[in-house]
Each structure stands twice: as structure tokens, then as C-alpha cells.
Amino acid sequence: MDRIKGKHKGVYYREHPTRKNGVRKDRYFYLRYTVNGRQREEGFGWESEGFTETKAAAEIETIREHIKKGEGYTSLAEKYRNTSFEERKKSQNMTFDEFFCNIYNPVYIKKNDGKANSYQKWAKPFIGDKRLGDITPADIEKVKRSVLDAGRQPATAERVLAHLSHMFNMARQENIYDGKNPLTSVKRPKYDNRRIRFFTKEESDILLKELKKISCQKKDFGADYYKKNKLSQLYEMVLASVYCGFRAGEIRQLKVYDIDFGTNFISIKDPKNSKNRRVPMPDVVRNMFARRIEELRLKPQDYIFRQKNGEPLTEISDQYYRIVDRLFNQNIDDPREKVVFHTCRHTYASWLVMAGVDLYTVKELMGHDTIEMTMRYAHLAPNKFKAAIAALNV
Numbered sequence: 001m002d003r004i005k006g007k008h009k010g011v012y013y014r015e016h017p018t019r020k021n022g023v024r025k026d027r028y029f030y031l032r033y034t035v036n037g038r039q040r041e042e043g044f045g046w047e048s049e050g051f052t053e054t055k056a057a058a059e060i061e062t063i064r065e066h067i068k069k070g071e072g073y074t075s076l077a078e079k080y081r082n083t084s085f086e087e088r089k090k091s092q093n094m095t096f097d098e099f100f101c102n103i104y105n106p107v108y109i110k111k112n113d114g115k116a117n118s119y120q121k122w123a124k125p126f127i128g129d130k131r132l133g134d135i136t137p138a139d140i141e142k143v144k145r146s147v148l149d150a151g152r153q154p155a156t157a158e159r160v161l162a163h164l165s166h167m168f169n170m171a172r173q174e175n176i177y178d179g180k181n182p183l184t185s186v187k188r189p190k191y192d193n194r195r196i197r198f199f200t201k202e203e204s205d206i207l208l209k210e211l212k213k214i215s216c217q218k219k220d221f222g223a224d225y226y227k228k229n230k231l232s233q234l235y236e237m238v239l240a241s242v243y244c245g246f247r248a249g250e251i252r253q254l255k256v257y258d259i260d261f262g263t264n265f266i267s268i269k270d271p272k273n274s275k276n277r278r279v280p281m282p283d284v285v286r287n288m289f290a291r292r293i294e295e296l297r298l299k300p301q302d303y304i305f306r307q308k309n310g311e312p313l314t315e316i317s318d319q320y321y322r323i324v325d326r327l328f329n330q331n332i333d334d335p336r337e338k339v340v341f342h343t344c345r346h347t348y349a350s351w352l353v354m355a356g357v358d359l360y361t362v363k364e365l366m367g368h369d370t371i372e373m374t375m376r377y378a379h380l381a382p383n384k385f386k387a388a389i390a391a392l393n394v
Contacts (some may be wrong), residue, residue, distance in 0.1 A: 003030060008057035012041075014106065021048040028106045029056040033063055035074060042076045043107035077174060096135060096167075097128035099176060104167050115163045122147055122160045132168075132177045137185040140164065144186065154189035155335060161188060195336050196376065197343050198350040203328070204242055210323050211235035221308045225295050234317050236288055237305055238344055243285050245348035245366055247272060248341050252313045257300040259289055268367065277367040316341045353380040 045051025066072035171177035214232040
């Protein structure tokens with residue numbers, strides 16, 4: 001749910017969809033402030049429970065003063081950790097639903113991430129009215145069984161349990177619950193959760209064509225460049241991932257000096273698995289990078305894809321997900337079959353294997369730790385069974 005800016009600096013709130021506080025809807029307040037150059041947001045509390053906007057403003061001023069002086073608590077979480085053991089124990093009487101509605105949902109759930117619906121549908125009927133400290137692994141087993149008995153896939157049950165595990169972990173982190181996470185004693189459903197979806201050449205062309213249509217604003221970095229070349233930064237990021245197999249984080253951290261136009265290779269440094277690698281540039285990517293660097297006058301230390309202030313992008317634009325949902329994800333329930341940004345990386349590996357590139361070369365280009373990770377693409381190898389029989393017939 002979108003935040004609404006309050007009357008005081010750094011204070012935001014959201015309204016409860018049904019619950020009233022007097023004549024108006026109940027409001028949950030948030031504090032926003034900056035620590036060490038990074039913005040932080042924390043949930044403050046419901047207005048109906050005495051957490052008013054005035055109190056929120058006073059609290060944020062206290063935190064800012066502590067930050068300025070370098071003493072005292074600099075977050076609500078730190079303030080709560082410093083409360084007495086007796087005060088923390090009182091929270092053990094909180095029901096799971098109270099914890100979810102008053103603390104977890106306002107603070108830890110992002111818009112449309114599915115956790116709220118997952119909790120309401122599957123978990124609340126079994127554990128919502130129970131105190132945090134009274135919930136047992138047997139209760140969680142009932143939640144799991146209800147998902148499977150409803151005909152849902154093991155992947156759905158695993159996702160529900162993962163959400164619940166995170167909720168208990170956050171309750172422990174906030175010092176609201178000091179017991180063992182009951183999810184650690186629950187056996188997770190077994191299933192192969194590896195994504196298998198990749199783009200066909202036709203699908204890739206359709207997606208890139210749609211991404212070219214995205215308009216950019218004057219305030220955007222490189223707006224004149226995009227307008228001149230009739231494309232978007234998102235278009236170029238997808239193009240690079242499809243033809244070079246980049247992860248989203250690798251694209252965001254890519255700098256000009258990582259691109260070697262002499263050898264036509266790109267260096268990927270400090271990736272997800274900490275295994276540096278070099279990948280070749282096909283002409284379509286080489287030309288795109290060369291044009292981008294020249295026209296935007298990027299310096300060697302500059303990020304290739306960046307914000308207006310020169311800092312790297314923090315996430316993939318929501319525009320990508322809106323487009324792929326419309327084009328490819330209609331009526332798709334299995335998450336392994338849904339198109340996400342990582343689908344671009346799967347496409348790179350799949351196209352290589354289908355073109356006859358051996359799996360060990362694909363492993364090195366993808367930066368996989370083990371050949372087992374690359375073997376998911378083995379079924380795409382052309383004539384693999386014919387080659388095996390031919391070898392036996394020699």
C-alpha cells in the first residue's frame with residue numbers, strides 16, 4: 001500500500017482499508033530518515049493505539065539528534081533492543097495476527113509481493129489467534145497440509161512456509177519473540193524449483209520492441225541520448241543480459257573500464273558467487289556499449305547504467321515486470337514458468353546450448369560453480385541422443 005506524506009518532515013502513513021479510529025480510517029505511521037547517506041524507513045505504530053503523528057515527529061527528531069551527536073539510539077529497532085527483559089516478555093502475549101498486522105505487514109511487506117495474501121489465505125486460520133510463543137511445528141504442519149490438500153503445488157506450500165519462517169525470524173530480530181523458529185522443525189516439500197523458462201528468438205524480438213517504446217523524462221539520465229536513438233536504458237540492459245548472460249546485479253555494477261573493446265570481452269567482477277569471469281561481446285552488444293559510452297561521454301570509472309546522480313541503479317524498473325506480465329505471464333501459475341529478469345540469463349545459456357556450444361564452455365561463460373548447475377540446459381543440446389548412438393556404432 002502506498003505511503004502518504006504526513007504534515008511533519010519524515011513522517012508518512014498508510015490507512016487501514018476498513019478499521020476506523022473515530023470518524024476516519026485508522027492510520028499506521030512510518031519514520032523516514034537518513035543514516036550514513038542511506039535512507040531508512042521504520043514502522044512506528046497505529047494511531048488507534050496512541051501512536052500519533054505528533055509523537056512520530058518527536059521520535060524522528062530525537063533520532064536525528066542522536067545521529068548528529070553520535071550517541072543514543074539511532075533507530076526504533078535499537079531503541080527496542082535496549083528495553084528491559086520484562087518489557088520484552090510482555091510481547092510474548094501478542095498473537096501472531098497482532099504481530100502480522102501491527103508490525104510485520106507495515107514494515108516488511110512490499111507492495112504486491114504476495115506475503116499478505118499468502119498469510120491471510122493459508123496461515124491465519126490455523127495460527128492467527130495463537131500467541132507467538134504457543135505456535136508449534138504441529139501447527140505449521142497443518143498450514144502446510146492445508147495448502148497441499150487444496151491441490152496446490154509443493155512449490156506453493158514451500159513459498160508459504162518460507163514467508164512464515166521470515167515472519168518468525170523478524171519477530172526474533174525485533175525482540176518480540178525469543179523462542180525457536182518452529183519452521184526449523186518442519187519438513188519442507190520436495191520439488192525442483194529451478195526456473196526453466198527462456199525466450200525464443202521471436203519472443204526476445206517482441207520484448208525488445210516493446211521496451212523501445214518506453215519514453216524517458218527530461219529528468220532521466222541520458223534522456224536526450226535515448227530520445228535520439230529511440231530506445232530506453234531498460235532496453236539496453238535487457239539486450240546485454242540476453243546476449244551476454246548477465247545477472248541483474250552484474251549489469252547494475254558494470255563500469256566502463258570493465259569493457260575491453262580491443263579483445264571484445266567484458267569483465268564481470270565480484271559477482272554473486274564471487275567467481276570473476278570474462279564473457280565475449282557479440283556485435284549487437286559491442287555497438288550498443290560503444291555508442292552509449294561515446295554519446296553520454298562516460299568516464300572509465302562511470303557506471304554504464306546509472307541514476308541521474310551517477311550512482312548505480314538499485315533495482316530493475318517495474319516497467320519490465322509490467323511488460324513481461326502482459327506479454328508472457330497471463331494465466332501462468334507455476335513460478336518456474338514465469339518470465340522474470342533472470343529469464344534473460346537463462347535465454348543466453350539456452351541459445352548457446354541449442355547452437356551446439358558444449359556444456360563446459362557454457363559453464364564458464366555463465367560463471368556456474370559446478371557443472372550440475374549447467375546440466376539443466378543439457379536437454380536443449382541438438383542431436384545429443386543421435387551423437388551418443390553414433391559413438392556406440394563406431
